[in-house]
Amino acid sequence: MYNYSISINMEKINIADKLSQFSDYFNPRIAGELNGQQVKLVKFKGEFVWHHHDNEDELFYVVKGSFDMHLQHKVITVNAGEFIIMPRGVEHKPVAKEEVEIMLFEPATTLNTGNIKNEMTVEKLKKI
Amino acid sequence: MYNYSISINMEKINIADKLSQFSDYFNPRIAGELNGQQVKLVKFKGEFVWHHHDNEDELFYVVKGSFDMHLQHKVITVNAGEFIIMPRGVEHKPVAKEEVEIMLFEPATTLNTGNIKNEMTVEKLKKI
Numbered sequence: 001m002y003n004y005s006i007s008i009n010m011e012k013i014n015i016a017d018k019l020s021q022f023s024d025y026f027n028p029r030i031a032g033e034l035n036g037q038q039v040k041l042v043k044f045k046g047e048f049v050w051h052h053h054d055n056e057d058e059l060f061y062v063v064k065g066s067f068d069m070h071l072q073h074k075v076i077t078v079n080a081g082e083f084i085i086m087p088r089g090v091e092h093k094p095v096a097k098e099e100v101e102i103m104l105f106e107p108a109t110t111l112n113t114g115n116i117k118n119e120m121t122v123e124k125l126k127k128i
Numbered sequence: 129m130y131n132y133s134i135s136i137n138m139e140k141i142n143i144a145d146k147l148s149q150f151s152d153y154f155n156p157r158i159a160g161e162l163n164g165q166q167v168k169l170v171k172f173k174g175e176f177v178w179h180h181h182d183n184e185d186e187l188f189y190v191v192k193g194s195f196d197m198h199l200q201h202k203v204i205t206v207n208a209g210e211f212i213i214m215p216r217g218v219e220h221k222p223v224a225k226e227e228v229e230i231m232l233f234e235p236a237t238t239l240n241t242g243n244i245k246n247e248m249t250v251e252k253l254k255k256i
Contacts, residue, residue: 012197012204012212034185034213035235037165057162063209069140076140081191084140085162105233107163 015041015063018128019101026120028104028112029128040104041128044096051091051114058086058106065100069093143169143191146256147229154248156232156240157256168232169256172224179219179242186214186234193228197221 018031018041025045032039044067060069061083069076069084070093078084086092113121146159146169153173160167172195188197189211197204197212198221206212214220241249 010199010213010215010218012206012210014207014210016209032187032211032213034187034215034233035165037163037233039187039211039233059160059162059167071138078140079142081144082140082142083160083167085138085160087138087162090138105162105165105167 013039015103019043019063021128025099026112027122028125030125031103031128033108036108037105038108038110040106040125042102042104043099044094044102045099046096048094049113049116049118049120050093051116053086053088053110053114055088056107056110057088058104058110060084060086060094061103061105063101063103065096065098067094067096067100067102070095141167143231147171147191149256153227154240155250156253158253159231159256161236164236165233166236166238168234168253170230170232171227172222172230173227174224176222177241177244177246177248178221179244181214181216181238181242183216184235184238185216186232186238188212188214188222189231189233191229191231193224193226195222195224195228195230198223 025043028040028042030038031041062078062080064080066079072091153171156168156170158166159169190206190208192208194207200219
């Protein structure tokens with residue numbers, strides 16, 4: 001399915017170290033891979049695009065800061081030390097008034113903008 | 129495959145709140161579920177059992193404290209804010225000198241003691 005010797009790192013990963021290596025927003029980096037899923041690190045600031053994922057559930061864990069997850073009928077503020085799971089098919093839009101640092105856990109097939117393609121879409125993620 | 133309306137919680141999860149609800153060691157609770165994977169919260173103190181998982185990779189993210197991941201040829205100390213991925217098939221033994229709080233990401237099929245069954249095996253995990 002995929003090559004474990006390449007894709008899985010037996011060293012520990014320090015999240016703050018990895019997050020200090022980039023400063024752009026809405027551009028996730030791959031920090032780990034297991035069971036066909038990826039651990040991604042990303043910074044948000046500002047407003048993302050409304051979208052959903054047809055085949056992937058997504059977990060957003062806030063490392064530092066906070067952001068608002070906009071859903072069709074409510075807004076959930078997710079703070080440091082909290083996570084939220086977006087089930088497949090659910091329309092959502094993350095909005096961060098200030099910079100927020102996030103760890104994502106989702107299938108390797110997940111496109112950041114889901115069913116939408118625009119200037120915020122990142123097709124090929126960098127590893128970090 | 130599984131029932132999203134039951135298994136996926138659209139509310140956010142506060143990890144510290146969940147961790148404050150139990151105090152026993154090596155007894156993981158299920159805090160979230162997505163893509164056939166589970167997010168588990170667990171406290172370690174003391175020495176676990178040497179084991180491996182035939183079909184599951186496991187991620188250990190340290191929320192608070194630190195622990196030593198013993199491998200066959202080395203020991204990796206994993207501190208708060210760090211994670212380590214144990215690929216399937218790799219023998220490992222977590223040891224925590226002091227209490228450590230951990231978030232696990234792994235397939236729903238994962239048994240805590242892997243290929244070993246003993247008094248530390250937890251067959252049916254509680255949700256939290």
